[in-house]
Amino acid sequence: MIRTRDKQFNVRLTEKELAAFEKKRKTSGLSKTDFFMKLVRGSNIKVYRFDDEVKAIMHELRKIGVNLNQVAYLVNITQDGKALKELRIMQNSFCAAMDRLSAFLDKPLVED
Numbered sequence: 001m002i003r004t005r006d007k008q009f010n011v012r013l014t015e016k017e018l019a020a021f022e023k024k025r026k027t028s029g030l031s032k033t034d035f036f037m038k039l040v041r042g043s044n045i046k047v048y049r050f051d052d053e054v055k056a057i058m059h060e061l062r063k064i065g066v067n068l069n070q071v072a073y074l075v076n077i078t079q080d081g082k083a084l085k086e087l088r089i090m091q092n093s094f095c096a097a098m099d100r101l102s103a104f105l106d107k108p109l110v111e112d
Helices: 015-028 032-042 052-076 080-105
Strands: none
Touching (some): 015 032, 052 080
């Protein structure tokens, strides 16, 4: 059999990471190379750039969290009508932020 893998690749791991790798590899019954190749071929890695778009979404979600605290306050002081109105506004904001986040996640810079 002619060996086609002639390139070497070194990786540094912590003791814990190496133990996890070895445990999974031994369970699989594969050699280190075969196990690693299965990992590489079977994985899907997406790379994103967390730029101003994501920062804006995170800012919006933080604002929603602050507003949720205000709604809890309104409920505690028996202002249920105001609380319900605020919840409806927050729901729209939250859905819009989630839609923006979903759109961001649908377009990674690199996808394997």
